Amino acid sequence: xxxxxxxxxxxxxxxxxxxxxxxxxxxxxxxxxxxxxxxxxxxxxxxxxxxxxxxxxxxxxxxxxxxxxxxxxxxxxxxxxxxxxxxxxxxxxxxxxxxxxxxxxxxxxxx
Amino acid sequence: xxxxxxxxxxxxxxxxxxxxxxxxxxxxxxxxxxxxxxxxxxxxxxxxxxxxxxxxxxxxxxxxxxxxxxxxxxxxxxxxxxxxxxxxxxxxxxxxxxxxxxxxxxxxxxxxxxx
Numbered sequence: 001x002x003x004x005x006x007x008x009x010x011x012x013x014x015x016x017x018x019x020x021x022x023x024x025x026x027x028x029x030x031x032x033x034x035x036x037x038x039x040x041x042x043x044x045x046x047x048x049x050x051x052x053x054x055x056x057x058x059x060x061x062x063x064x065x066x067x068x069x070x071x072x073x074x075x076x077x078x079x080x081x082x083x084x085x086x087x088x089x090x091x092x093x094x095x096x097x098x099x100x101x102x103x104x105x106x107x108x109x110x111x
Numbered sequence: 112x113x114x115x116x117x118x119x120x121x122x123x124x125x126x127x128x129x130x131x132x133x134x135x136x137x138x139x140x141x142x143x144x145x146x147x148x149x150x151x152x153x154x155x156x157x158x159x160x161x162x163x164x165x166x167x168x169x170x171x172x173x174x175x176x177x178x179x180x181x182x183x184x185x186x187x188x189x190x191x192x193x194x195x196x197x198x199x200x201x202x203x204x205x206x207x208x209x210x211x212x213x214x215x216x217x218x219x220x221x222x223x224x225x226x
Contacts, residue, residue: 040219098156099156
């Protein structure tokens, strides 16, 4: 089953913050976050493996709440380059190394 | 040079035609995947291969077939294309040997239009 991402879209002004959530109905082994620019391939941002783990990439960070079966991606002090569609990919122990992707969250950062 | 390449990048075909999309990688990864992307639906797994002799169906394999000709090559075929197979197709690779958690690396995509 596909993880659910929210919101579906968000519009930000440069410098504003945003949170993207990814929820699964199944127990998760890991959560992967990707960003895709229009017409381009998805680019890997980060993997979260352990419950409660937080990782950061520049001013983009993420957390993983294993108990709640969800992950959140935090865009802090957003930059124009953060615009794109963000996908979470979830991996369950049962599925074994296969990712199931959410429907994506479209982010537009305006000057 | 790109590590994961896909050919063609764009393709227009007619209903009923057989077409093949090709993926090559120079990353030396053992695992390869085919996804399709439709607006609002994210990426859905069509087929995946964990090594040359291993082929597995993903969530939406009907109407598709694959061939893993070598570790570096993974082809996707549409036996008889239909309009609802119009989509953006991505190939991806990962390496099972370096980590227990694998990052997937995507090719640039093939945009397919079935008339």
